[in-house]
Amino acid sequence: MTQKSSVRQLFGFMTDVARWSLSGGIGYQLFLCLLVVFMMLGVFAYLVQWKLGLTVTHMSDIVSWGFYIANFTFLVGVAAAAVMLILPSYIFKDEHFHHVVIIGEVVAVGALIMSMTFVFVDLGRPLQGWHILPIIGLFNWPSSLLTWDILVLNVYLVLNLSIPAYILYCHYNQREPDPRKYRPFVFISIFWAFGIHLITAFLYEGLPARPFWNNPLMGPRFLASAFAAGPALITVLLAIIHNATTFKIPKQTFNKLRLIIVISAIINLIMLFSEVFKEFYFPTHHSLSAEYLYFGLDGHNSLVPWIWTAVSINIVGTLLLAFNPGKNRPMVLLPACVLLFIGIWIEKGIGLIVPGLVPSPLGEVVSYAPSWVEISIALGVLALGMFVVTILLKPALIIEQRFETNNETV
Amino acid sequence: MGFLKNKSCRQQITDEHRSCQDAGRRAFLKKAVKAAAIGSTAVVAGCQAPGLLGSKEEMALQFQEYFKAHYRLMTEKERDATIIRLERLAKLQKGVDVQISSKGALPGVLYGYGFNVTRCEGYMECVSACVRENNLDRKSNTQYIRIFEMEPGQMAPNAGNGKFFNEVPVDGRFYMGAQCNHCDNAPCIKACPTKATYREPDGIVVVDYDWCIGCRYCMAACPYYGRRFNWNEPVVPANEITRKQHYLGNRQRRRGQMEKCTFCVQRTREGRLPACAEACPTGARIFGNLLDPNSEIRFVLENKKVFRWKEELGTDPKFWYFID
Structure with missing residues (x-):
């Protein structure tokens, strides 16, 4: 192949991808427009925050991290969960997962973009962001866990963009990708997936100032809850794709995903139980945060309904998925996944960040609920993530489908 | 204050000497920075009415401030320059004459x-x-x-x-x-x-x-x-x-x-x-x-x-x- 033709091939690939991502039926167009509207809402709210400072949030010197960082933490888990598809499909050559692995990778990209955007909107001085870059700024590595997190998240993003891009490019040109070229990176990305979430846990775990976070179970528990919430989201997404597009997903994929979710959710609940036991069997001064979260402290009980909702729907979702009363019918399976996803989002987002900061080191107790700016920006970031997933997934599925039908006819 | 009493005269003299030198160098740099600010203002603003020059000067100073290094990595000269800019900005924005020191840690003090x-x-x-x-x-x-x-x-x-x-x-x-x-x-x-x-x-x-x-x-x-x-x-x-x-x-x-x-x-x-x-x-x-x-x-x-x-x-x- 000459240099020139390969350049032309790449160009054709890019234009086709762009064309496929933006063209579609009226429903598809409307959906994209809706996402853009929400993104604009987020941009507007961010401009307000830009103009007036973070004072427009409900954060304070006591609750110094709020809704943004809560969502960041949760979404890193969703990104890491792609490994639950990558591992079986590339390493164990599971055909049912191999068929959908690209969807998992795209979800990881979307989740990563959302989580990094959440960190960015949380910055007090985003314009000075270059101060953190290596070489031109000062990168406090390896001392600061935040620099570790920046490092691992960006590398994971590159891995999850480049591996599928290479495979799709080969499929686009109707040829098998060369495993020698991508398999090493798949191995790295598997380790990296565990790494991003462990390091995000270490961000909190490494702070002796905050007894609620300074807990060695944090890392493993992050992984377990991520491997429940992530595949739950992917299950729902697969069901949507199965119903809304011509890309059909085999039943066995759903069954295997259900098993992954059930096992992770049960491990997560066991660890949750272990944490609750430690906090309440013999309550110490360090248990005040947990008391604040589960029962309220000094009349501040805004988190109490949230955490009990989270725990209940966590348990209900896990039981539904474990005992499978609907015999794999989507009518039962999908709501159970949604329940589990929301439960983990509450518990690992607001339910983790805010109690870590309350009571303050001076013993002060306050309530926190996100302001309209925080909620609008979060909606905007969510729309951004969904937009990214949609426009990446659409061409990816077209290419995969063409490749599969071509291979079948040959 | 024990440590004050203990501070030797010699130390004090060198300190004063240094601050005299500092003052001289700063006064010079002050003019230079002002000239530079006005120069870049001209670039930014072209030929504007003199009434607007104040805010344009402010913009130019803030533009220069944006690219400065971490304090610990600055040379003496860079420190002086940023301090002059900051003092000038305080004057422009608040109308207050402030004196910003960059005095380092005294030796033998914790x-x-x-x-x-x-x-x-x-x-x-x-x-x-x-x-x-x-x-x-x-x-x-x-x-x-x-x-x-x-x-x-x-x-x-x-x-x-x-x-x-x-x-x-x-x-x-x-x-x-x-x-x-x-x-x-x-x-x-x-x-x-x-x-x-x-x-x-x-x-x-x-x-x-x-x-x-x-x-x-x-x-x-x-x-x-x-x-x-x-x-x-x-x-x-x-x-x-x-x-x-x-x-x-x-x-x-x-x-x-x-x-x-x-x-x-x-x-x-x-x-x-x-x-x-x-x-x-x-x-x-x-x-x-x-x-x-x-x-x-x-x-x-x-x-x-x-x-x-x-x-x-x-x-x-x-x-x-x-x-x-």
Whole structure:
């Protein structure tokens, strides 16, 4: 192949991808427009925050991290969960997962973009962001866990963009990708997936100032809850794709995903139980945060309904998925996944960040609920993530489908 | 002040000599920077009416400020240049003449602080002196120092009542202050992703405000609630601004920056007491050089029953509580 033709091939690939991502039926167009509207809402709210400072949030010197960082933490888990598809499909050559692995990778990209955007909107001085870059700024590595997190998240993003891009490019040109070229990176990305979430846990775990976070179970528990919430989201997404597009997903994929979710959710609940036991069997001064979260402290009980909702729907979702009363019918399976996803989002987002900061080191107790700016920006970031997933997934599925039908006819 | 007395004349002379040199060089640089600012203004603005020149000059100065390095990595020349820009900006924006010092740590000095739990009666003079001295935001009522009213049996500020509005002192109660502990093994320094917060050679934990990106990880890491964030643009009435400032101390902060107690670096490096220690009407606040065996703080450490807050965290604070 000459240099020139390969350049032309790449160009054709890019234009086709762009064309496929933006063209579609009226429903598809409307959906994209809706996402853009929400993104604009987020941009507007961010401009307000830009103009007036973070004072427009409900954060304070006591609750110094709020809704943004809560969502960041949760979404890193969703990104890491792609490994639950990558591992079986590339390493164990599971055909049912191999068929959908690209969807998992795209979800990881979307989740990563959302989580990094959440960190960015949380910055007090985003314009000075270059101060953190290596070489031109000062990168406090390896001392600061935040620099570790920046490092691992960006590398994971590159891995999850480049591996599928290479495979799709080969499929686009109707040829098998060369495993020698991508398999090493798949191995790295598997380790990296565990790494991003462990390091995000270490961000909190490494702070002796905050007894609620300074807990060695944090890392493993992050992984377990991520491997429940992530595949739950992917299950729902697969069901949507199965119903809304011509890309059909085999039943066995759903069954295997259900098993992954059930096992992770049960491990997560066991660890949750272990944490609750430690906090309440013999309550110490360090248990005040947990008391604040589960029962309220000094009349501040805004988190109490949230955490009990989270725990209940966590348990209900896990039981539904474990005992499978609907015999794999989507009518039962999908709501159970949604329940589990929301439960983990509450518990690992607001339910983790805010109690870590309350009571303050001076013993002060306050309530926190996100302001309209925080909620609008979060909606905007969510729309951004969904937009990214949609426009990446659409061409990816077209290419995969063409490749599969071509291979079948040959 | 023990360490002041001990400071040799020779040291003082060289200091004065240096500051004379500094002044000369700064005056020269001042003109140069002004010329440069006007020059870049011309580039930015073309030929504008002279009335607009003020705000354009401000823009040009801020543009130059944006690209400056971390304070620790600046050369002497760069430090002088940024200080001239900052002084000029204060003049343009607030109409106030401020003097910003870049005086480094004195050799052979490690600062330590003692808080006399027996003496403190909760008048909170320290708090207001600190607010005035350090140009703290009046809008959000930022305070570096918190005073707690304690019941007998309590021995850590977080157990006490931080919101007392009664007349003090109350019989049977005592008072404890809390502020940055200037830890030798500071969790905030470890956490900061950009090294914007760091420990000066005299032990003061400072923030390079202009290098801070406002991520607030240090705030989560601090076990003493020693850090304050500028959620809004800080407001200090022009006539209340303390004009003798330090780059690492009480100079004007901006929205989105972290700040904290600096042991009043602008005062203490000139041999004065921190504002809180000077303002305390009961003499409950002791400050001095830990390396000077004749200093008051050393006397306290050697002769009083001292303790530190959250000793179990291994942060090694340089802030001791003690009982008479």
